[in-house]
Amino acid sequence: MAIRLEKEYHIDLPREDVWYAIQNPDILAQILPNCQSLEPKGNNQFTAHIDIKVGPVRSKFESSFEMFDIHEPEGYKFLVRGNGKNGSMNGQGEIKLHSNKDGTNFTFIAEGNVAGILARVGQRLIEATGKKLMDQGFENFKNKVIESNMA
Amino acid sequence: MGKHIGKSVKRVEDPRFIQGKGNYVANIKLPEMAHVAVLRSPHAHAKINSINIDAAKALDGVIDIFVGKDLIDDGVGKMPVIWQVPDNKIPDRWPLVPDKVRHVGDSVAAVVAENQYIARDALDLIQVDYEVLDATIGAKATTEDGKPLVHDEIENNISFKWGLGDREACDKAFEEADHVVKLDLINQRLIANAMEPRACAAQWVTATENMTVWTTSQNPHIIRFGLSAVTLPMLDEHKLRVISPDVGGGFGSKIFHYPEEVIVPWIAKKINRPCKWVATRSESFMTDSQGRDHVQNCKLALKSDGTITGLYVELHADMGAYLSSIAPLIPTVICITLFSGLYKNPGIWGETTGTLTNTVPVDAYRGAGRPEASYLLERIIDVAAKELDMDPIEIRRKNFIGKDEFPYQTPVAFLYDSGDYHAMFDKLEEIADYKGMRAAQASAKDEGRLVGIGVSGSVEASGYGPAATVGALGFYGGMWEHGGIRVHPTGKVTAFTGSHSHGQGHETTMAQIVADKLGIEVADVDVVHGDTDLVTQGMGTYGSRSAAVGGEALSNAAKTIRNKLVTLAAHLMEVSEDDLAYDDENGTVHVKGVPEKSKAFGELAFAAYSGHSLPEGMDPGLETAAYYNPGNFTFPSSAHLVQVEVDKDTGEIEVQKYVAVEDCGNVINPMVVEGQILGGIAQGVGQALYEHGVYDDDGQLVTGSMLDYTMPRADNFPMIESDRIETPSPSNTLGVKGVGEMGSITSPPAVVNAVVDALSGYGVKDIEMPLTSEKIWNLIQTNGG
Numbered sequence: 031m032a033i034r035l036e037k038e039y040h041i042d043l044p045r046e047d048v049w050y051a052i053q054n055p056d057i058l059a060q061i062l063p064n065c066q067s068l069e070p071k072g073n074n075q076f077t078a079h080i081d082i083k084v085g086p087v088r089s090k091f092e093s094s095f096e097m098f099d100i101h102e103p104e105g106y107k108f109l110v111r112g113n114g115k116n117g118s119m120n121g122q123g124e125i126k127l128h129s130n131k132d133g134t135n136f137t138f139i140a141e142g143n144v145a146g147i148l149a150r151v152g153q154r155l156i157e158a159t160g161k162k163l164m165d166q167g168f169e170n171f172k173n174k175v176i177e178s179n180m181a
Numbered sequence: 182m183g184k185h186i187g188k189s190v191k192r193v194e195d196p197r198f199i200q201g202k203g204n205y206v207a208n209i210k211l212p213e214m215a216h217v218a219v220l221r222s223p224h225a226h227a228k229i230n231s232i233n234i235d236a237a238k239a240l241d242g243v244i245d246i247f248v249g250k251d252l253i254d255d256g257v258g259k260m261p262v263i264w265q266v267p268d269n270k271i272p273d274r275w276p277l278v279p280d281k282v283r284h285v286g287d288s289v290a291a292v293v294a295e296n297q298y299i300a301r302d303a304l305d306l307i308q309v310d311y312e313v314l315d316a317t318i319g320a321k322a323t324t325e326d327g328k329p330l331v332h333d334e335i336e337n338n339i340s341f342k343w344g345l346g347d348r349e350a351c352d353k354a355f356e357e358a359d360h361v362v363k364l365d366l367i368n369q370r371l372i373a374n375a376m377e378p379r380a381c382a383a384q385w386v387t388a389t390e391n392m393t394v395w396t397t398s399q400n401p402h403i404i405r406f407g408l409s410a411v412t413l414p415m416l417d418e419h420k421l422r423v424i425s426p427d428v429g430g431g432f433g434s435k436i437f438h439y440p441e442e443v444i445v446p447w448i449a450k451k452i453n454r455p456c457k458w459v460a461t462r463s464e465s466f467m468t469d470s471q472g473r474d475h476v477q478n479c480k481l482a483l484k485s486d487g488t489i490t491g492l493y494v495e496l497h498a499d500m501g502a503y504l505s506s507i508a509p510l511i512p513t514v515i516c517i518t519l520f521s522g523l524y525k526n527p528g529i530w531g532e533t534t535g536t537l538t539n540t541v542p543v544d545a546y547r548g549a550g551r552p553e554a555s556y557l558l559e560r561i562i563d564v565a566a567k568e569l570d571m572d573p574i575e576i577r578r579k580n581f582i583g584k585d586e587f588p589y590q591t592p593v594a595f596l597y598d599s600g601d602y603h604a605m606f607d608k609l610e611e612i613a614d615y616k617g618m619r620a621a622q623a624s625a626k627d628e629g630r631l632v633g634i635g636v637s638g639s640v641e642a643s644g645y646g647p648a649a650t651v652g653a654l655g656f657y658g659g660m661w662e663h664g665g666i667r668v669h670p671t672g673k674v675t676a677f678t679g680s681h682s683h684g685q686g687h688e689t690t691m692a693q694i695v696a697d698k699l700g701i702e703v704a705d706v707d708v709v710h711g712d713t714d715l716v717t718q719g720m721g722t723y724g725s726r727s728a729a730v731g732g733e734a735l736s737n738a739a740k741t742i743r744n745k746l747v748t749l750a751a752h753l754m755e756v757s758e759d760d761l762a763y764d765d766e767n768g769t770v771h772v773k774g775v776p777e778k779s780k781a782f783g784e785l786a787f788a789a790y791s792g793h794s795l796p797e798g799m800d801p802g803l804e805t806a807a808y809y810n811p812g813n814f815t816f817p818s819s820a821h822l823v824q825v826e827v828d829k830d831t832g833e834i835e836v837q838k839y840v841a842v843e844d845c846g847n848v849i850n851p852m853v854v855e856g857q858i859l860g861g862i863a864q865g866v867g868q869a870l871y872e873h874g875v876y877d878d879d880g881q882l883v884t885g886s887m888l889d890y891t892m893p894r895a896d897n898f899p900m901i902e903s904d905r906i907e908t909p910s911p912s913n914t915l916g917v918k919g920v921g922e923m924g925s926i927t928s929p930p931a932v933v934n935a936v937v938d939a940l941s942g943y944g945v946k947d948i949e950m951p952l953t954s955e956k957i958w959n960l961i962q963t964n965g966g
Contacts, residue, residue: 031881032877115305118223143879145223147223149223149879149885150881150885153877153883154888
């Protein structure tokens with residue numbers, strides 16, 4: 031089943047600082063919903079450990095995460111593909127950064143499909159859960175970015 | 182008639198069920214038993230590039246893992262389709278798919294391990310490289326050009342087309358009609374959800390080369406035939422025993438030959454250990470054959486006075502990804518044949534297109550084609566009544582087949598045996614106080630409340646037969662039934678039936694028939710069923726056939742026993758057989774007019790076995806078997822009346838009153854009959870209001886658990902008032918007709934008619950089932966609520 035998440039956030043830092051932050055896998059992992067960690071494999075490819083908990087269903091995925099169409103400092107696109115014990119997920123997304131006078135507008139778009147028990151049992155909750163996690167994730171992300179810029 | 186038929190004898194099987202002492206397949210425990218788990222596809226449509234079982238096989242406690250190719254290489258056959266219509270394109274279906282998955286839940290690999298927990302853990306370690314393909318869903322949409330093909334060789338995903346009726350008369354009816362009603366309906370996908378999930382166990386005995394298979398089947402003899410003739414041809418039928426012990430509900434979903442019935446015995450033989458597989462509820466949702474799923478485009482032709490002259494129906498039936506065992510029958514032969522319903526209608530034509538989609542296969546589910554027929558007919562007549570400003574009962578009465586017109590030949594093949602539809606509706610109106618209900622409805626309307634009254638009536642064809650007819654219509658089997666009676670030397674009796682009880686209460690009702698015919702006590706008759714070694718042959722239980730066909734076989738066997746007892750008594754008492762009478766009260770044979778000169782049942786049974794004094798030419802022993810091949814179907818009928826109230830603010834529907842009058846001919850056990858009616862109504866109301874198996878565009882089953890698939894509950898119902906009339910069937914000597922499916926056939930249109938009636942002020946003509954509160958609330962809002 032198809033899922034779509036899209037939201038625009040604001041961060042009070044210049045675009046270059048935000049761009050720098052989203053190159054850091056540890057910081058980036060914060061904003062990808064359900065992402066536990068991102069391990070670089072080189073060549074803009076990562077292994078993403080994704081752990082989705084939706085209602086009664088929990089599914090862990092070891093996924094591939096790949097960045098492409100990289101335009102510094104405007105953003106990039108990404109592809110995610112993973113198989114887990116309770117199903118599979120795959121999707122694509124985009125991070126777009128726009129400068130404005132107060133800082134940076136940060137747009138996150140992700141579209142994907144899930145199959146298996148997440149679709150069968152979790153479908154009613156998965157999008158709402160994803161949005162909630164994305165908001166939480168962005169707060170964490172923002173704090174980390176600000177923290178790392180202050181340091 | 183004797184002293185037991187017609188009595189509400191308490192069900193003899195119930196004490197063990199309510200004490201948790203039933204013996205189900207999951208209870209089978211054998212020494213050295215291993216456990217099987219099956220890997221299910223998470224995708225609706227995908228190519229399997231590779232399967233890596235190494236990590237799973239390395240798990241401690243895993244015995245072995247098998248994939249599709251392992252079975253095919255060993256000579257395992259494809260899953261058979263045993264009811265086919267002409268020019269039916271049959272897609273290949275393997276027990277484990279070798280190359281491609283075609284629905285969520287399709288079987289990919291099987292693990293056998295020391296226990297079920299290890300087996301399931303091992304499933305998580307199997308790595309399948311799937312190449313996900315676009316999926317196709319929708320009974321009608323799947324036939325459009327450019328849709329993905331479920332099976333490459335089946336063009337436009339069309340498996341068959343089948344039509345029936347008098348096309349010429351139908352066209353003429355519409356040309357000459359005063360009034361034509363059009364209605365497009367969807368009869369939604371349902372999931373049976375028997376309380377007991379499917380299960381299978383198997384034991385191979387190397388020394389004797391015997392295989393025993395325990396399976397949750399409604400028809401173990403058919404499974405034995407399917408296994409030995411088609412799917413596991415390495416097993417010989419005479420050395421294969423199939424047992425269906427206590428089975429916790431089937432509703433049709435346990436008729437079919439399933440892949441696990443092939444996989445489990447094959448593995449048991451392969452590893453030479455007993456094996457068992459028990460489905461989880463999740464597996465049941467995505468592997469039990471599902472029900473209904475029709476798109477129906479209908480037209481009804483009428484005269485201005487409400488006389489029906491024609492019905493034209495184009496039907497698209499979603500068969501799922503493969504054809505389940507008897508799937509082609511359901512939307513064709515068993516559906517269109519009931520388009521005449523309770524009515525005289527000279528111009529009927531119906532045509533079904535059976536289509537393939539990336540969804541779980543669809544097959545018989547309680548009612549099986551007949552609820553789909555009844556729904557379209559009883560809905561379109563209701564719409565006609567509204568458009569012609571007639572009372573819904575009045576328009577029905579105007580078109581009823583009269584009680585003096587039986588046997589009645591419809592234009593859609595069937596010869597109705599008996600019925601009295603006017604009397605049935607008289608009783609319905611009287612019990613419900615229909616006029617009073619309408620008056621109360623009018624005053625509720627004045628108070629601004631949304632109260633609706635709905636009626637429906639239907640005819641069912643049950644007890645399929647004769648064998649030659651079902652053969653001509655596409656069945657590979659016979660649809661007769663077998664019944665055996667063994668009288669023991671002490672006079673106790675074992676009755677063997679080829680019917681199978683999975684909730685119906687045969688151990689009681691079949692014993693009532695035998696005890697009644699032999700004049701003995703019900704407690705002295707033990708009914709054996711569900712075991713191919715104990716019961717010689719059988720066709721099983723579905724299509725409301727057990728009493729009309731299986732009961733009649735036992736009744737005929739009892740007659741043979743009676744005849745032998747009379748011959749033996751005449752010999753022992755040295756009188757002519759003509760001078761003897763058989764006492765139905767106590768089973769004695771006595772001289773006519775001299776009751777004290779008699780031989781008791783047990784006395785004669787012992788004499789038959791001692792063999793000390795038998796008439797010339799008589800063999801010792803007292804047992805017999807009968808095959809009964811019915812001369813015609815039986816045609817039960819029913820009338821339902823429902824009152825609902827719709828909450829304007831929430832869209833909630835409350836069923837406030839439910840009255841059902843049935844005619845299932847003579848009744849063997851009124852309590853059991855009422856139980857069948859109530860259960861059927863609950864399932865039908867479930868379809869009307871709650872249940873829906875939903876797939877998204879990717880073919881993902883999004884109602885894959887009880888979280889999202891709503892089943893009816895006891896608190897959704899008022900006290901259902903049920904009563905009956907009895908017009909005995911001339912098709913069998915018991916005069917019985919089927920009753921198991923009537924409730925679920927007649928109730929959905931009654932409920933929907935009631936809700937549409939309640940919302941008539943909003944200009945609502947039709948609402949798609951299930952009538953969820955969300956749907957109703959939106960309707961009210963968009964129509965000026």
